[in-house]
Amino acid sequence: MNVQQVDLLVYNIGNLVTMQGHPGPRAGEAMSEVSHLENGAVAIADGKIVAAGPEKEVRDRITGLYVAEELDAQGRLVTPGLVDPHTHLVHGGSREHELALKLQGVSYLDILAQGGGILSTVRATRRATEEELYRKARRSLDIMLLYGATTVEAKSGYGLTLEDELKQLRVAKRVNETHPADLVSTFMGAHAVPEDYKGRSGDYVNLVIHEMLPEVKRQGLAEFCDVFCEHGVFTVEQSRRILTAAKEMGFGCKIHADEIEPMGGAELAGELECISAEHLLAATDEGFEQMRQGGVIAVCLPATSFNLRLQKHARARKMIEMGVPVALSTDYNPGSSPTESLQLVMTLGCLNLRMTPEEVITAMTINAAYAIGRGDVIGSLEPGKQADLVIYNAPNLAYLPYHFGINHVDTVIKKGKTVVSNGQLVY
Numbered sequence: 001m002n003v004q005q006v007d008l009l010v011y012n013i014g015n016l017v018t019m020q021g022h023p024g025p026r027a028g029e030a031m032s033e034v035s036h037l038e039n040g041a042v043a044i045a046d047g048k049i050v051a052a053g054p055e056k057e058v059r060d061r062i063t064g065l066y067v068a069e070e071l072d073a074q075g076r077l078v079t080p081g082l083v084d085p086h087t088h089l090v091h092g093g094s095r096e097h098e099l100a101l102k103l104q105g106v107s108y109l110d111i112l113a114q115g116g117g118i119l120s121t122v123r124a125t126r127r128a129t130e131e132e133l134y135r136k137a138r139r140s141l142d143i144m145l146l147y148g149a150t151t152v153e154a155k156s157g158y159g160l161t162l163e164d165e166l167k168q169l170r171v172a173k174r175v176n177e178t179h180p181a182d183l184v185s186t187f188m189g190a191h192a193v194p195e196d197y198k199g200r201s202g203d204y205v206n207l208v209i210h211e212m213l214p215e216v217k218r219q220g221l222a223e224f225c226d227v228f229c230e231h232g233v234f235t236v237e238q239s240r241r242i243l244t245a246a247k248e249m250g251f252g253c254k255i256h257a258d259e260i261e262p263m264g265g266a267e268l269a270g271e272l273e274c275i276s277a278e279h280l281l282a283a284t285d286e287g288f289e290q291m292r293q294g295g296v297i298a299v300c301l302p303a304t305s306f307n308l309r310l311q312k313h314a315r316a317r318k319m320i321e322m323g324v325p326v327a328l329s330t331d332y333n334p335g336s337s338p339t340e341s342l343q344l345v346m347t348l349g350c351l352n353l354r355m356t357p358e359e360v361i362t363a364m365t366i367n368a369a370y371a372i373g374r375g376d377v378i379g380s381l382e383p384g385k386q387a388d389l390v391i392y393n394a395p396n397l398a399y400l401p402y403h404f405g406i407n408h409v410d411t412v413i414k415k416g417k418t419v420v421s422n423g424q425l426v427y
């Protein structure tokens, strides 16, 4: 990168995790190949990284250039901005009333079958005005940013009519345009079968394919299409139809697969070469193999299995061993995972999925970036990439999942601008 001046030099970084390495999602042992540089620095110009590495090398690289601002990282940990590749950010209402049901042992799918769960959020989202949805989504995105997320995927799927789906997607667009964090939009009209289509899911699938997808495409409101492939929701065949149609229209494909029952969702993700498959708690080895062959990234959501009190977790170790790239996400939503904190997910990734801190940071940076089609611009601190980075009140990577339940973020830099300082929003 040829630049006239350096806008910001972050120096005296005690532990710099750049995630530099080969392009592409990381799988197998490459998920652990994370260098911990002592005495690091990052030079930034025009919102992009000029150099990131040992401080001496970075200073040599920018010799002779005017440096507009220097920021002393005080010997602390710096990573690329975290990427949250799976959220249901825009929604109305909340579902704390489900806690009592959950404690009585009523399952997630039973609550949904009784017209609660996702369908109760659908009612609240339809009732809410765009302004209300906008303010609520912004508040959550602020929290995500405070916890280190600089890019976030956001799904629709609480409208389930053409107009209400478009409403959610318009809100996501407005939030993206007015908030420093970047949002990547996914259309998920096939999140549940709406109540007025009960027993007629085929008709609803037709509506998604023939009316919703083309209109979302026409208005350019989403990059990806996602389907909840699960018993009592959408079958593998229905999911195949929706995703095939979406692919033909130019959407990237994602799938909520094998969350509760082994349905063959992972296999379908491989067959359709989806960019990612999500949840995967019940996915089979055969499913993992097809995902590997299809180049699908596994997005694991350990806060969801924790919050649903599920006895099993996604088999991240097996996927890593089999060569499937793993990403991690909050799955922020008002039902199965009401948390914006990727740092909580770090702890659950380590303790429940048995991933190492190195694998966890790979899963929340470069692999998460590839899971939303942004691997060439974010996810690592490399010359030419967007200058998104986080300074933590922590000495090293393992400290983040180890000291759990609190926010370690001190500073967030987004596209070269400081947007969180001293743990407070400053944008």
Ligand SMILES: N=CN[C@@H](CCC(=O)O)C(=O)O
Pocket: 088, 117, 118, 121, 228, 256, 259, 304, 331, 333, 334, 335, 336, 337
């Ligand atoms: N599993 C399906 N969808 C969401 C939950 C949505 C909700 O419960 O409101 C998920 O990814 O966990």
Ligand SMILES: [Zn+2]
Pocket: 086, 087, 088, 256, 278, 331
């Ligand atoms: Zn989800």
